[in-house]
Amino acid sequence: MNSKLLDLVKKRSTTRIFDSREVNSEDLLYCIRVAIQAPSGANRQPWRFLIIDDPLLRKELREKCEEQEKIFHENVNAELKEWFRSKQIMWHKPHLTSAPSLLAIFSDQNMVYATESTWLAIGYILIVIEEKSLSTVTYTPPHPKGLRELFGSPENFRLETILPIGYSADPKQKEERQSTEKLIYRNRWRELNV
Amino acid sequence: MNSKLLDLVKKRSTTRIFDSREVNSEDLLYCIRVAIQAPSGANRQPWRFLIIDDPLLRKELREKCEEQEKIFHENVNAELKEWFRSKQIMWHKPHLTSAPSLLAIFSDQNMVYATESTWLAIGYILIVIEEKSLSTVTYTPPHPKGLRELFGSPENFRLETILPIGYSADPKQKEERQSTEKLIYRNRWRELNV
Numbered sequence: 359m360n361s362k363l364l365d366l367v368k369k370r371s372t373t374r375i376f377d378s379r380e381v382n383s384e385d386l387l388y389c390i391r392v393a394i395q396a397p398s399g400a401n402r403q404p405w406r407f408l409i410i411d412d413p414l415l416r417k418e419l420r421e422k423c424e425e426q427e428k429i430f431h432e433n434v435n436a437e438l439k440e441w442f443r444s445k446q447i448m449w450h451k452p453h454l455t456s457a458p459s460l461l462a463i464f465s466d467q468n469m470v471y472a473t474e475s476t477w478l479a480i481g482y483i484l485i486v487i488e489e490k491s492l493s494t495v496t497y498t499p500p501h502p503k504g505l506r507e508l509f510g511s512p513e514n515f516r517l518e519t520i521l522p523i524g525y526s527a528d529p530k531q532k533e534e535r536q537s538t539e540k541l542i543y544r545n546r547w548r549e550l551n552v
Numbered sequence: 553m554n555s556k557l558l559d560l561v562k563k564r565s566t567t568r569i570f571d572s573r574e575v576n577s578e579d580l581l582y583c584i585r586v587a588i589q590a591p592s593g594a595n596r597q598p599w600r601f602l603i604i605d606d607p608l609l610r611k612e613l614r615e616k617c618e619e620q621e622k623i624f625h626e627n628v629n630a631e632l633k634e635w636f637r638s639k640q641i642m643w644h645k646p647h648l649t650s651a652p653s654l655l656a657i658f659s660d661q662n663m664v665y666a667t668e669s670t671w672l673a674i675g676y677i678l679i680v681i682e683e684k685s686l687s688t689v690t691y692t693p694p695h696p697k698g699l700r701e702l703f704g705s706p707e708n709f710r711l712e713t714i715l716p717i718g719y720s721a722d723p724k725q726k727e728e729r730q731s732t733e734k735l736i737y738r739n740r741w742r743e744l745n746v
Contacts, residue, residue: 363683364582367589367676388558390736394729395561396675397690400635401727405735412739438664441594470632471692474712477668478690481590481675482561489557496591496672498665510741518668533595535588541599542584545606547704 366488371532373493374453376524381459385490386523390461392486396479399471405479408509410460410520419508419520420454423499427451430500453495457522464515476518483521493526560682565726567687568647570718575653579684580717584655586680590673593665599673602703604654604714613702613714614648617693621645624694647689651716658709670712677715687720 390407398404410416427449431442442448454460463483465476480496487494499505502517511517584601592598604610621643625636636642648654657677659670674690681688693699696711705711 363680364586364589367586370589372591387732387736390732392558392561394732394735395558395564397566397678397727399692400632403730403735407732407736408741409736409738415739438594474667474671474692477671478675478678480668481672482679484591484672485676485679486557498593498668509739512741515741533591536597538581538584538588538601541588541597542581542601542603544603545609545703547602547706547709 363485367485368532370484370488371493371526371528371530372495373524373526373528374495374522374530375526375528376453376457376493376522377527379458379525381492381523381525385492386459386461389483389486389490389492389523393479393483396475396482398475398478399469402466402469402472402475404466404469404472405476406464406466406515408462408464408511410462413455415508416455416460419460419505420451422505422508423451423454423520424449426500426504451497453497453522454520458524459522461521461523462509463518463521464511465518466514467516468514473516473518480519480521487521487523491525492523493528494521494523496521557679561679562726564678564682565687565720565722565724566689567718567720567722568689568716568724569720569722570647570651570687570716571721573652573719575686575717575719579686580653580655583677583680583684583686583717587673587677590669590676592669592672593663596660596663596666596669598660598663598666599670600658600660600709602656602658602705604656607649609702610649610654613654613699614645616699616702617645617648617714618643620694620698645691647691647716648714652718653716655715655717656703657712657715658705659712660708661710662708667710667712674713674715681715681717685719686717687722688715688717690715 659666
């Protein structure tokens with residue numbers, strides 16, 4: 359690649375507000391094609407991708423998620439409650455109905471390292487979404503099992519994330535990152551930072 | 553990016569045999585810099601990176617992992633046993649001592665979505681390793697807790713993977729991927745494939 363991957367991932371930031379432009383279905387397919395090139399435990403490829411474009415289903419999904427979120431936000435610990443407050447993140451999940459595209463990603467829990475492998479593929483998909491100048495947020499419903507009926511998904515498939523995808527209209531900046539010095543050790547834990 | 557991400561990830565394949573060329577420490581640092589640009593649950597950045605270059609530590613690590621692997625391979629189910637056999641994957645883990653670099657990645661389990669976020673960052677790091685023309689395998693020891701003493705890592709940090717990194721001398725081809733048609737559904741599970 360001529361331009362560096364570091365530039366692309368630095369540019370990427372989480373987006374909860376999208377403009378009205380549709381996502382080209384070829385672009386969405388391209389993103390999934392990149393994701394499934396990820397390696398997986400024993401090459402089991404435990405991932406499934408559910409494109410949700412039925413407006414009624416999206417309305418129901420949002421309602422169910424927001425019910426769950428209300429309970430979650432009431433019971434969250436003080437530190438996280440403060441973080442949500444500071445970021446103005448509430449139980450409302452308008453992006454579930456307003457984002458141009460919605461992509462749910464599941465993992466087959468009967469496979470080895472299903473969750474790990476699927477999040478690895480989600481890492482791939484976040485980068486390719488940015489390559490396509492699209493944006494997303496890795497939304498994780500508090501109780502994914504409670505959504506199974508909506509999708510008709512089998513018990514062994516865990517809903518890992520729902521990605522609202524579109525062109526960003528979100529004014530928020532990328533969250534700050536810790537410096538690598540604090541995150542890298544050599545040989546022994548914290549013994550000698552690089 | 554001028555060349556496509558799809559080409560890069562298609563080219564990438566898991567590598568267990570490396571040639572003798574050293575990995576530039578700046579390249580390794582660049583890879584970690586890319587990884588920590590990944591998003592994480594509530595921006596908690598639960599990841600830690602441990603560079604293992606002490607030969608004695610690597611020898612001990614390999615011994616401990618191989619002990620675990622012997623037991624694991626004896627007890628694995630028939631399907632996986634057959635898969636390992638077909639791929640000639642055994643309990644031996646020579647790459648733990650022979651790979652030019654070794655990078656262990658941990659997640660802080662006190663943070664929300666620690667494992668998910670860390671595997672997302674591992675997805676990032678696999679792509680940047682390929683960008684640098686380097687190769688790796690996402691090696692997961694069967695009993696990561698049994699290695700804690702070696703690293704002096706605290707209880708709340710889970711060892712997610714150990715990445716042997718170097719230039720590939722592995723003749724193995726990339727594992728085949730299922731077609732996207734089998735992996736993508738629309739609105740309802742398997743109701744209508746795209």
